[in-house]
Amino acid sequence: MQDDYNNGRSVETNRQNYIILYIIVAILLLAGLIFLFKSSLFEENTVNAKILKDQIYLNEDLVYSDNTKGASKWLWEFGNGERATTQNGVYRFNKPGAYIVRVTVNGKLQQQFPIDVKDTVAAPIKDTLITINGPTQGIVNEEVRLEAQGNARILEWSFGETGRVDVKGPTALYTYHSPGIYTVRLNTDNSLRQVIHRIRITNPDSALVNTLVAPGEGERKVVDDIRAHLQAIANGADFNNHYYYLVNKYFCGDERVSVNLDANGDTKQTDLYSYCMRLTFGGGVNIDEAQVTLRPKSNCSSLLTVKQHSATSAQGIKRSR
Structure with a gap:
């Protein structure tokens, strides 16, 4: 009789243990399901999108991208009616203002970004005149x-x-x-x-005749004009202005035309450009005469003959006398 009682009590205890074990397993399963559900729900409602800057100018690109896990479809709306369906990209606004950029991932997940587009401030134009x-x-x-x-x-x-x-x-x-x-x-x-x-x-003239300009009334004006511009260069006036005036008017643009120079009694030959450049460094040079040799049937000169002296040399001569 006692054995039957003990056996019954043991069976009841085992039953209770099994029930407790079942309850613990059920609780663990329920907790696992809740964890999985919450994790899935959390991931499903999180968009991993971003923009590079939230304040840009009209001439600046808005850089956008998305790295949402499991994403396969994107819709970017830029707040002005324009859209893009790429995962990453750039967009440029054509009007300043405040915009809300919204991305929709997989047709249901969304994220918004406020964007401030400022008007382009024109930089001052640097003087680049050439x-x-x-x-x-x-x-x-x-x-x-x-x-x-x-x-x-x-x-x-x-x-x-x-x-x-x-x-x-x-x-x-x-x-x-x-x-x-x-x-x-x-x-x-x-x-x-x-x-x-x-x-x-x-084309060059077929022949050159060394005709020296005689100092008549018209020719004298030419001689005086050439001498005046050479003297201006020697006096430190704007080189380009006077030099190219002579080159274009009397020498048909030929800067290498020959120059016969008589300076303080010493004679030598050079070219027009080199001679005029030396004038700028001569200091105190006086142009006494400047004559040209003309090409036939042309107003262009083939030779410039110059006689000049330096002011310091002239003063030394006067003192020696």
Whole structure:
């Protein structure tokens, strides 16, 4: 009888233990399900999207991207009616203002970004004016010299004969092989526009006659005009203004025309450009005479003859007398 009682009590105890075990397992399963559900729900409602900057200018790109886990479909709305369906990209607004950029991932997950688009402030335009100094006329097979005036890092010259860049740098030397009217183009890295210069190239005269200009009334005006501009260069006036005036008016753009120079009794020969450049460094030079030799049937000169003296030498001569 006692054994039956004990056996019954043992069975009841085991039953209770099993019930407790079942309850513990059920609680653990329920907790696991709740954890999985919450984790799935959390991940499902989290969008991992971003924009690079929330304040941009009109001429600046809005950079956007999304790295949402499991994403396969995107819709970006930029707050102005325009959209994009790429995962990552850039967008540029065409009007300033405040916008709300919204991304929808997989058709249901959303995230919003406030964007402030500011009007572009125009930077002050730096003075980048580039000009060309040089002759407007030249002769076939004779070198033409052009110079760029202004600040630029890159200077590329196209002289219009080859169809390509011919020379690089501030000073350009070029020899034309055919007569014609050419457009010289100068491209720079900071000029607001392409700089152009037109030059007329002619065939050389078949013969040169060394006819010295006689100092008549008309010729005297020419001689005095040349002497006055040379004297201005010697006195430190603007070099380009006076030099290119002489080159273009009397020498048909030929800067290498010969110069016979008589300076304080010493004679030598040089070219026009070198002579005028030396004038700027001579100091106290007085131009006494300046005559030219003309080409036949032409107003262009083939030779310049100059007689000059320095002021210091003249004073020394007077004192010695």
